[in-house]
Amino acid sequence: xxxxxKTDCLIIGGGPVGLFAVFELGxxxxxxxxxxxxxxxxGQCAELYPDKPIYDIPALPECTGLSLIExxxxxxKPFNTPFHLNERINEISNHENVWKLKTSxxxxxxTPNIFIAGGVGSxxxxxxxxxxxxxxxxxxxxxxIPDKNYYSNKKIIIFGGGDSALDWTVELSKxxxxxxxxxxxxxxxxxxxxxxxxxxxxxxxxxxxxxKNQISDVQGSDRVERAIIKDNDGNEKSLxxxxxxxxxGLKMELGPINDWGLNLNAKQIEVNTENFETNLAGxxxxxxxxxxxxxxxxxxxxxHEAALAAQKAFVRARPDETLTxxxxxxxxxxxxxxxxK
Amino acid sequence: xxxxxxxxxxxKEHEIEVSNGLTVMEGAIKNKIPGIDADCGGACACxxxxxxxxxxWINKLPKKDDSEEDMLxxxxxxxxxxxxxxxxxxxxELDGLIVKMPEKQF
Numbered sequence: 053x054x055x056x057x058k059t060d061c062l063i064i065g066g067g068p069v070g071l072f073a074v075f076e077l078g079x080x081x082x083x084x085x086x087x088x089x090x091x092x093x094x095g096q097c098a099e100l101y102p103d104k105p106i107y108d109i110p111a112l113p114e115c116t117g118l119s120l121i122e123x124x125x126x127x128x129k130p131f132n133t134p135f136h137l138n139e140r141i142n143e144i145s146n147h148e149n150v151w152k153l154k155t156s157x158x159x160x161x162x163t164p165n166i167f168i169a170g171g172v173g174s175x176x177x178x179x180x181x182x183x184x185x186x187x188x189x190x191x192x193x194x195x196x197i198p199d200k201n202y203y204s205n206k207k208i209i210i211f212g213g214g215d216s217a218l219d220w221t222v223e224l225s226k227x228x229x230x231x232x233x234x235x236x237x238x239x240x241x242x243x244x245x246x247x248x249x250x251x252x253x254x255x256x257x258x259x260x261x262x263x264k265n266q267i268s269d270v271q272g273s274d275r276v277e278r279a280i281i282k283d284n285d286g287n288e289k290s291l292x293x294x295x296x297x298x299x300x301g302l303k304m305e306l307g308p309i310n311d312w313g314l315n316l317n318a319k320q321i322e323v324n325t326e327n328f329e330t331n332l333a334g335x336x337x338x339x340x341x342x343x344x345x346x347x348x349x350x351x352x353x354x355x356h357e358a359a360l361a362a363q364k365a366f367v368r369a370r371p372d373e374t375l376t377x378x379x380x381x382x383x384x385x386x387x388x389x390x391x392x393k
Numbered sequence: 394x395x396x397x398x399x400x401x402x403x404x405k406e407h408e409i410e411v412s413n414g415l416t417v418m419e420g421a422i423k424n425k426i427p428g429i430d431a432d433c434g435g436a437c438a439c440x441x442x443x444x445x446x447x448x449x450w451i452n453k454l455p456k457k458d459d460s461e462e463d464m465l466x467x468x469x470x471x472x473x474x475x476x477x478x479x480x481x482x483x484x485x486e487l488d489g490l491i492v493k494m495p496e497k498q499f
Contacts, residue, residue, distance in 0.1 A: 284473065
């Protein structure tokens with residue numbers, strides 16, 4: 053097991069609110085680590101709407117999801133905060149008022165404070181609700197490709213019509229023995245360039261394209277051996293294969309957070325509005341994932357919540373020190389922390 | 394105001410008066426009708442408010458825009474009658490609308 057990482061605050065979620073929490077903790081002199089299940093910083097802003105405009109960030113009349121994240125990263129640069137991407141916190145436990153957390157890759161953190169800024173939960177692949185699909189998961193059915201060489205000389209069926217489905221159809225066509233791409237309609241929601249590449253491969257006979265069909269079942273013995281697809285009139289057809297790749301995008305799930313003993317309100321975590329602490333001392337929730345009467349799921353609300361939670365986090369991390377409130381405009385101490393003085 | 398009938402998978406019917414301007418999804422969520430999840434809150438970003446509209450309503454509703462059609466790629470068992478209920482805004486013309494919930498939201 054790797055060595056334990058000690059920090060003043062472990063932040064779950066690298067979206068805008070998690071990033072601003074780094075700032076609010078940082079100017080109080082608290083260090084933090086950020087863990088996020090995605091492969092990039094920015095949460096929904098980066099994953100769901102990088103190019104879509106946002107008009108309700110105070111003093112920013114217009115920005116995009118991506119530019120907001122870039123600016124926040126610039127704002128927290130002085131703190132050199134470590135990010136642990138592609139990792140999810142699976143377990144938390146408490147020992148004498150210190151939280152111990154374990155990630156999906158077995159990293160262990162010890163901290164007095166946990167900030168859950170997890171948006172609507174972690175992004176997980178969208179899986180068809182078919183019993184056999186879960187049965188053959190990792191036995192021929194995958195939702196992502198860690199090592200493409202695994203697919204050389206394999207007979208593959210790819211489901212989906214977005215960027216991932218098309219990028220991998222094009223890429224794997226170079227090494228696979230056979231590829232069939234199945235999509236529910238004739239239009240594709242992928243980059244035009246990739247769509248043309250795919251259509252060229254179809255013309256050359258290197259890829260079979262089946263549209264207006266959807267996955268209906270999968271079958272096999274120890275491993276998956278065929279997919280059953282269904283057209284719009286309900287006619288079924290069986291396709292033999294070695295491997296199935298399903299690219300139906302990502303979905304947000306609360307995941308392990310469900311089991312941590314937090315008071316939940318539907319898919320949100322209940323907090324108080326004084327310091328956004330949950331029913332567990334030292335565990336705070338902010339941004340879209342938090343719930344209190346009157347809650348609005350706005351980025352600006354998350355910023356406020358992070359600022360107040362940081363105050364309480366200080367008390368827990370530095371029980372022997374007194375916190376004096378200071379403005380960034382006039383505090384030479386804060387300006388030193390930000391590296392501007 | 395429109396009276397909308399939501400039918401659960403097991404056939405249980407909920408007839409609800411929904412105010413103009415709300416979406417069919419919001420009508421379901423406000424009245425705690427099971428079968429519509431609406432994870433993203435109506436931003437057309439998740440496809441978990443998928444419904445089937447009754448056949449006679451398919452052509453009476455305002456047409457799907459591209460973002461709804463794209464997002465339906467992520468719904469399960471999509472049919473000609475499939476819609477995302479967050480993209481249907483309620484008006485007087487929708488009085489009598491019938492929507493059925495799918496077997497599962499993806």
